Amino acid sequence: MAAPATTEAFSLSYSMFSLLLILFACVELGDAASAVHVYRLIQYDLGGVPLGSRISHLNHHAASLPLDPNADLSRSALLLPLLDLDLSFLTDYITNKKPLGGLVILLPQKLGNKFADFGKHVDLTRVKSVLNQLEDLLVHAELPYPVYFAYESSTFDSLLGDIRGKNFSSQPATSTNGGYKLVISTPEAKKLSPPTTSNFQGWLPGQKDGDSEQLPTIAIVASYDTFGAAPALSVGSDSNGSGVAALLEIARLFSRLYSNPKTRGKYNLLFGLTSGGPYNYNGTQKWLRSFDQRVIESIDYAICLNSVGSWENDLWMHVSKPPENVYIKEIYDGFSEVAQDMGFSINVKHKKINISNSRVAWEHEQFSRFRVTALTLSGLSAAPEFLQSTGNLHDTRKSADEKAVARTVKLVAESLARQIYEHKGKKLDIFADGSSLAVNVHHIQSWLDLLSRTPRVAPFLSKNNPFIAALKKELSDHTVDVHVQNEVLDGTFTFYDSTEATLNIYQVAGVTFDFLFLMVLGSYLIVLFSFLVITTRGLDDLINIFRRPAVRKSKST
Amino acid sequence: MTLFHFVNCALLTFGPHVVYYSATPLSEYDTMGTSIKAAVVYLVTALIKLVCLATFLKVPENEGFDPYQEVMKVLIGLVDVAGLYFALTQLTHRNISQNHKFQAVGLGWAFADSVLHRLAPLWIGARGLEFTWEYIFQGLEANANLVMTLSLAALGSLMWLRKNKPKTLVPIIYACAFLLATMPSITSYLRKALEWQTREVVGFEIFSSLVMAFFSWQLFSACQRPL
Numbered sequence: 001m002a003a004p005a006t007t008e009a010f011s012l013s014y015s016m017f018s019l020l021l022i023l024f025a026c027v028e029l030g031d032a033a034s035a036v037h038v039y040r041l042i043q044y045d046l047g048g049v050p051l052g053s054r055i056s057h058l059n060h061h062a063a064s065l066p067l068d069p070n071a072d073l074s075r076s077a078l079l080l081p082l083l084d085l086d087l088s089f090l091t092d093y094i095t096n097k098k099p100l101g102g103l104v105i106l107l108p109q110k111l112g113n114k115f116a117d118f119g120k121h122v123d124l125t126r127v128k129s130v131l132n133q134l135e136d137l138l139v140h141a142e143l144p145y146p147v148y149f150a151y152e153s154s155t156f157d158s159l160l161g162d163i164r165g166k167n168f169s170s171q172p173a174t175s176t177n178g179g180y181k182l183v184i185s186t187p188e189a190k191k192l193s194p195p196t197t198s199n200f201q202g203w204l205p206g207q208k209d210g211d212s213e214q215l216p217t218i219a220i221v222a223s224y225d226t227f228g229a230a231p232a233l234s235v236g237s238d239s240n241g242s243g244v245a246a247l248l249e250i251a252r253l254f255s256r257l258y259s260n261p262k263t264r265g266k267y268n269l270l271f272g273l274t275s276g277g278p279y280n281y282n283g284t285q286k287w288l289r290s291f292d293q294r295v296i297e298s299i300d301y302a303i304c305l306n307s308v309g310s311w312e313n314d315l316w317m318h319v320s321k322p323p324e325n326v327y328i329k330e331i332y333d334g335f336s337e338v339a340q341d342m343g344f345s346i347n348v349k350h351k352k353i354n355i356s357n358s359r360v361a362w363e364h365e366q367f368s369r370f371r372v373t374a375l376t377l378s379g380l381s382a383a384p385e386f387l388q389s390t391g392n393l394h395d396t397r398k399s400a401d402e403k404a405v406a407r408t409v410k411l412v413a414e415s416l417a418r419q420i421y422e423h424k425g426k427k428l429d430i431f432a433d434g435s436s437l438a439v440n441v442h443h444i445q446s447w448l449d450l451l452s453r454t455p456r457v458a459p460f461l462s463k464n465n466p467f468i469a470a471l472k473k474e475l476s477d478h479t480v481d482v483h484v485q486n487e488v489l490d491g492t493f494t495f496y497d498s499t500e501a502t503l504n505i506y507q508v509a510g511v512t513f514d515f516l517f518l519m520v521l522g523s524y525l526i527v528l529f530s531f532l533v534i535t536t537r538g539l540d541d542l543i544n545i546f547r548r549p550a551v552r553k554s555k556s557t
Numbered sequence: 558m559t560l561f562h563f564v565n566c567a568l569l570t571f572g573p574h575v576v577y578y579s580a581t582p583l584s585e586y587d588t589m590g591t592s593i594k595a596a597v598v599y600l601v602t603a604l605i606k607l608v609c610l611a612t613f614l615k616v617p618e619n620e621g622f623d624p625y626q627e628v629m630k631v632l633i634g635l636v637d638v639a640g641l642y643f644a645l646t647q648l649t650h651r652n653i654s655q656n657h658k659f660q661a662v663g664l665g666w667a668f669a670d671s672v673l674h675r676l677a678p679l680w681i682g683a684r685g686l687e688f689t690w691e692y693i694f695q696g697l698e699a700n701a702n703l704v705m706t707l708s709l710a711a712l713g714s715l716m717w718l719r720k721n722k723p724k725t726l727v728p729i730i731y732a733c734a735f736l737l738a739t740m741p742s743i744t745s746y747l748r749k750a751l752e753w754q755t756r757e758v759v760g761f762e763i764f765s766s767l768v769m770a771f772f773s774w775q776l777f778s779a780c781q782r783p784l
Contacts, residue, residue: 033687181686509688514561517693521565525572532580 202479223277226391236391242309
């Protein structure tokens with residue numbers, strides 16, 4: 001009697017043991033869930049055309065390259081590290097509108113503010129070119145799935161290693177065979193009301209010689225807001241944080257000169273910090289429109305500063321009037337004199353304005369449309385395309401050099417001073433290093449640091465932001481008649497909120513595992529039951545439990 | 558799907574108790590009342606232990622193994638034994654044989670232990686999206702705990718309810734009982750001082766519970782034989 005029971009028990013336990021082995025092979029021991037801060041791709045409508053990432057919540061299994069070419073990714077979130085990015089693969093997916101569950105792009109740590117000193121060494125020029133192409137692709141396409149940016153970390157490294165190891169079975173993880181699940185639970189992005197942009201202006205009035213004739217004005221302008229693929233990361237240190245820092249330093253230097261009536265020049269100086277730069281300098285246009293016609297006519301010329309933090313030996317002067325124009329020539333001669341003394345060269349580039357084309361590539365073009373002579377000083381040699389070079393992902397603190405900004409400041413300040421105080425052609429060094437009027441590199445540096453920490457995309461920068469207050473205070477410290485003009489941005493752009501979120505990474509086991517486990521558990525409980533019945537009541541009782549209905553049936557017939 | 562995992566783990570943790578009750582003659586003799594009374598005694602014992610622990614133990618500064626604290630925990634663990642003694646001897650049971658009495662008491666005790674220590678973490682943790690082996694290990698621990706409690710109850714009934722025992726076996730009985738009573742301290746020593754992983758500790762618990770059950774069974778049947 002005992003022998004068949006033991007062999008039965010043995011075979012049962014053997015099958016259970018093999019089932020357990022399969023169970024253990026399916027799922028590895030994993031870490032607990034992790035949460036990572038991620039930044040969303042911008043979502044906006046341009047003239048009614050929806051662009052950018054249209055969905056903000058994510059709840060899919062993680063997948064990564066290399067992939068099976070026929071793999072269906074409509075229910076997977078693709079994790080792409082930037083350095084291994086295969087741009088042709090992504091372009092193919094986007095242009096052919098193939099379905100994708102989600103996209104998470106991992107940026108090298110060197111680009112972030114927090115990790116810039118600790119990140120792995122990367123080739124920043126290569127990163128810059130890949131990022132530019134990627135941003136171009138993403139910002140101008142409509143993506144009906146969530147797209148997020150995150151910084152690389154050890155969490156992602158181990159996650160990618162795990163996923164790639166599983167890829168050799170050539171099956172992306174699904175809900176049946178487990179894997180990692182990426183979950184971002186944010187509500188759907190809502191349309192934002194048209195953003196208010198703030199234009200700042202400050203005056204340094206010149207010394208009138210008693211007669212009431214209006215003094216000529218020289219304007220120095222820079223736009224301070226940005227636009228980029230990830231609005232929460234769009235700090236635009238070079239474009240145009242460098243311009244803002246340069247303008248503030250020039251304002252500081254001239255306010256020292258103008259505070260003493262003996263050294264006050266015979267020109268008014270107008271400083272303008274405009275918003276709406278990436279949107280065809282819409283803010284500058286509104287700012288100029290708000291002026292009285294007499295003020296506009298009194299402006300001799302305007303110097304616009306754009307991306308002056310990344311040049312070495314060549315600075316570009318972009319104009320819309322031909323270089324042969326007498327005013328342009330005069331200004332250029334003044335600049336090149338100082339540039340020669342300082343040891344670099346300044347080049348003129350002429351770009352005609354096309355009135356029918358609404359594209360405004362440089363800020364000075366808005367001045368030219370109001371018939372004011374204007375130029376833009378920039379480290380960029382070519383006019384940027386629409387929504388390009390306006391605070392991209394690669395444009396972080398390291399891409400703006402305070403020494404380049406300082407050189408620009410000295411150039412502009414010297415040239416202006418030589419004209420204002422009528423010392424043209426004389427070899428002078430008014431803002432000499434080491435003098436009380438020296439260009440303060442630390443001032444520039446601290447402003448660049450602040451600008452690199454503040455994302456400044458207009459719809460997400462409210463009027464009450466402390467950064468706006470800081471700009472206003474700085475201008476008020478150095479200039480008078482500080483005026484803030486709040487305008488609503490033109491209607492062609494509509495923005496949506498939700499720029500940051502938390503990504504939760506879970507390791508999941510899959511339904512297969514749960515079913516297998518249930519089988520094992522069921523057989524264990526049955527074995528336990530049988531064992532207990534046999535040992536306490538005897539084998540006959542066990543058999544009787546199963547035979548009872550049959551016995552009854554035979555009794556009834 | 559994770560509710561599925563919760564159901565699985567709950568089955569693993571509480572299933573054996575139910576199976577034990579229904580498979581053995583306990584269900585025929587309707588010893589549910591005894592089990593419930595034992596569960597209540599466990600509850601009271603747990604409360605007393607909590608108060609003692611709060612009064613006498615210090616909050617540990619580091620995670621290491623502090624022998625004095627562990628000795629204190631062992632002493633408080635003996636409160637457990639006292640509770641079991643109370644449940645076995647002092648409660649009035651209906652006419653059920655000694656054999657079944659210790660099983661019913663042990664079952665009720667282990668079930669209350671599982672519910673109090675394992676139900677809440679299971680409900681809160683196993684329903685989440687993240688998969689861990691933790692709750693499966695917890696269920697296996699509950700199984701080992703059931704076996705150990707039954708063994709302890711058997712030895713307890715031998716010690717306190719049976720009057721005539723062979724003299725040679727008495728010290729062995731007491732030794733086994735002491736070993737069982739201090740089992741929690743042994744596992745915490747393994748976990749903290751020797752830094753075993755959870756699966757190793759659970760494996761040890763299962764193995765030791767089976768070994769102790771075997772010994773208790775042998776001792777029990779040895780005492781059954783008429784002298």
